[in-house]
Each structure stands twice: as structure tokens, then as C-alpha cells.
Amino acid sequence: MTRITSDEIRHLALLCRIAMTDEEVEVMRDQMANILDNIDILNRADTDGVEPTGHSVALVSVMREDEVAPPSPIKDILANAPDLEGDFIRVRAVLE
């Protein structure tokens, strides 16, 4: 059942930026392996020459005039931010 290793789970967690304990990694590994075993059936479908579908309805680019409209109030937007300095959102250093 170990078609996916703990190291692979750790690597995926890094790609997803989700902190995980060793215990969580183990549970996730077993559950993912089980899910992957179950979706394996897909390989039995013959898809030679079949085009992929991204959306169920045919999508076309929708163009519109770029009109100025009133934005959401800045104070309401900032009220959701976890860390503020004046009217700015405070973040941790990106480059050190």
C-alpha cells in the first residue's frame, strides 16, 4: 500500500506550504495511498485521441469596458488584516 512514501508526503507538504507533524505525515501517507489506489481505475479508460475538457461549457474570453467603479472601503479591507501599521499591512521580511 505504500505507493507514496513519507518523504514524498513531506515534499508535497512543502510545496503546499502546510506545516505537518510526523504523526500527520503518517496518517496522510496511508490515506493518500488508499485514495490513489482507488482512483487508479482511471488507467483502464481508453482515452486515445480524446481531447481534454477543462470546462463543461465552451468558454470564450469575455471583454468589457474598463470602467472605474467605487472600490470597497479601504478601512473595511484593512479590518480583516491580521497585522497593520497605519494604513499598511505589515508582513515579515521577504528578503533578508
Add this chain to the structure above:
Amino acid sequence: MDASTVVGLSIQEARTLLDSRQVSAVELARASLERIARVEDRVRAFVSVTEDLALEQAHEADRRISEGRAAPLTGIPVQLKDNMATRGVKTTCSSRMLEDFVPTYDATVTRRLYDQDAVLLGKGNMDEFAMGSSTENSAFFPTRNPWDLDRVPGGSSGGPAAAVAASEAVFSLGSDTGGSIRQPAALCGVVGLKPTYGLVSRYGLVAFASSLDQIGPITRDVTDCAIVLNAIAGNDSRDSTSLNVDAKDYTDALASGEGSLKGLRIGVPTEYFVEGMEPEVEESTRRSIKLLESLGAEVAETSLPHTSFALSVYYILAPSECSANLARYDGVKYGFSDGEAESMWEALERTRGGGFGPEVKRRIMLGTYALSSGYYDAFYLKAQKVRTIIRREFERAFEEFDAIVSATSPTVAFALGEKTADPVRMYLSDVLTLPANIAGLPGMSVPAGTSEDGLPIGFQILAGPLKEETIFRIARAFEQASGWDGRGQGLPTVGHGTLVSPSP
């Protein structure tokens, strides 16, 4: 008027009471709030109750009614699933990540209900980020099935379905990515419609899997469902995937359906009697099909051979899209933020590790896996190709049939905790509903009686893209002939032997 007045109340009945001035919108809102206060400790269908806003909106509705300008939903008490943006009212997605998030704008569906002066009672509990089939994945608390409080209401729109079943709200809106409107509607004995992809704007719906997500009504009966769809359907410049179709009055389709289904061809796919289907669900479904026949429909067996692949397609495409959509939760601009971390990367990882629940993490991980180099062709691209095959199979079927019918869920409501340890078993709850999302088709679940234990069973009607009218025609005729109109089969007792629970 007290809380007992709203028990079993439909939109049409409420409309009559309001328009004839027998009841004011404020009285109706108060009665609904009282009903919520009486049963909510057991049902837990609401993440938040917006009492002050409801009374304010009800006053506005009364003014409009007194001026003779009432719209179909003016003064009607409504709940919204908590993944639809409501300006100034917390929209949590039942997640720690958005526990304190207050939107700065309204979703288009919210706006359209407000435009008619509907009355918002509060926000409905759900599986976190709409991922789940039992509402047990809510980060706050599970919702219970009003028909049996030890059982789940289904999910992910379990709060909305339970709220309507328990008469806490006259109607609600749910969202359906793989069955999240229809499956809980079936398990709670109410009507749930997933419209054609693009018929209802997704602007302001917190994104899960954008190519599959669709908002729709959860109502007590079929006529109410048409009234609500009238209000929310239509093109929206803020959602570029919304379809440019003319507005329709879906209640017109109801009238033509009364009594007879003559001339309609209805297909019954053999693959939809899946392994593991409960015998009572199968019997009910076969009885329902017979009923359609007795109403004049031409019924024939058909085959959708790739149905068995739909679950796998879904559990690749939905997690893949979710892994991209949920990348935005970084704890910087809004939402949960881990304040302890030292560096930017550590903050990001701890915020997402602490803010998301197990099912959401599982799907983000699965989607990231399916999209990562080396696996992309084998999983994501392969699933998109099988999606094409499934879509074509439906296209062919709808050349022959006007509608396709089946059970909505292979089982009746299951016990709380029964499937939480086994994600794959939980995923099988949606095996009959998710093909419609993959193909973008409209689908409705209507009540089809109860099991011997008194648990609701749902019957699913699917039609081709934008053929909602066909569904309404069949559903209304079925409802009328069966007497299962969300009241005919009785109402849930919400844990008590009587319909109306005693005062607290």
C-alpha cells in the same frame, strides 16, 4: 404569530400571508428567529444568526409590501450557506482560516435576494470549504439531521438542508461541486437543485473547484425551488463563466407539468444502481420510476458505461482546482494568521497547517500531487480526457432522452462518526451526483418518501444543459402525484415526539 406558524411554511404560503397582511415581515422574521432559538441547540444548522439585520430587512420588506411593490421573495426569511459573501456579516466557510473574515462586498446571489428584500436569518453550517458529504468537516461543530439527531444531514450544504427541513428558514442557498446541494437535500427530505454550470453567478462564492462549483436553491417544495431560481439565475458581468441566457420564469414550466408527463422520454441508467446501494433506496427508486411511467412518461433503461470512472475523475479534478484556489490563504491580507513564526516561510506553513482542517489538507495535497511534474499526464490530463468521454456519453443519452433519473444518494442518512475515519467511503456518498458536475448538467433531488426507519430518500432528475424547465416539469408532476411535497411525508420532529418543540 409564534414559532409554530413557520413550521412547514413554504415561500408561496408565506407570500400569501404577507400580501394579504395577515402577517407582517417583521412578525415572520421574529417567528423564524424564535423557531431557531427553540431547535438550534439540537440541529446546529447555523454558523451565525443575524437577528438585528433580519429585523432591519424585515422592516424594509414591510414598507415595500405596504407600497404594493412586493417581489416574490420580499419578506421571506432565508439562510445562506456560509461560503457566500455577505457584506458586513462573517463568511467563514466553516473554517478556522476564515473564522473572523468579514466580506467587504455581497455575492451576486446575496445581492439578488437583497434586491427583492428577502430577510437574511443567518449563515448555514457546511463542511469546511464545501469539502465533505456529512457536514462533520465543519471546523466548528457538526450539523445534525432533523429527522434523527444521531445522523448526519449530508453535506457539504448540511446546514442549509437541515435548516429548511427543521423549518428554521423558509429556504436556503447551497453550493454543489459534486453533490453538495442534492445529497443533503435527499438526506433531509427537501428539494435541492444544482443548476446548469454558469446559470447562476459564482461571484462572491468562496472558490473550491471553479469548473464544478454552482450555487442553487434548497427549498421545501418544487414550486419554491422555481421561485428562488427565478431570483438568482442570470448573466453577471462579474463572473465571466456565467452564461449569457435570457431570463425565464421557471414557474411556467410547473404549470405544464401538472398531471401528465406525456411525450417525455426518461432514461434509467443501469450503472446508477450501484453496488452498495441500500435495498430500501433501490426499491424507492424503482417505485418512483413506475410513478413517472404512470404519469405518461416513456421510460427506458439506458447505459452510461463510464459512470464508474466519474468518482476518480472528480477526486483528481476537484482537489487539483482546490489546491490552486486555496493557495491564496497566506495569513497576510485576511484570515487566520500564525503570529508566532519568525520567518515568512515559517509563517506561511504554520498559518496553513493551523488554519485548515484534515480534509482540506488532504485535498490540497492530493491536488498538488496530481498537478506535479511527472504525475500531471497520468492524473490531471487523464482525468480531463475521461471528463470529455463522460460529457459525450451524456450528450448522446440526451439525444434519446429528455431526462435521466436515479437515486440521489445510495444510502439514507448515516450515523455521525460512521464514515469520518475512511475518506474513500465518505467519497462514495456522491457517486450518483458528481457525474452531473463533471458534465455541467442541471440536477435536482426531490423527496421520494422515507425508509422504514423514517429517514428521507431522495430521487434525482438530470437533464441536458439549460433544460431546467424539463426538470421542473417532471419534479412538480412527481411531487403532486406522490404527495411527497416536503410536508406530505410528515415533518421531522427534531428530536421530539411532536412537530413543534416546547419552549426552552
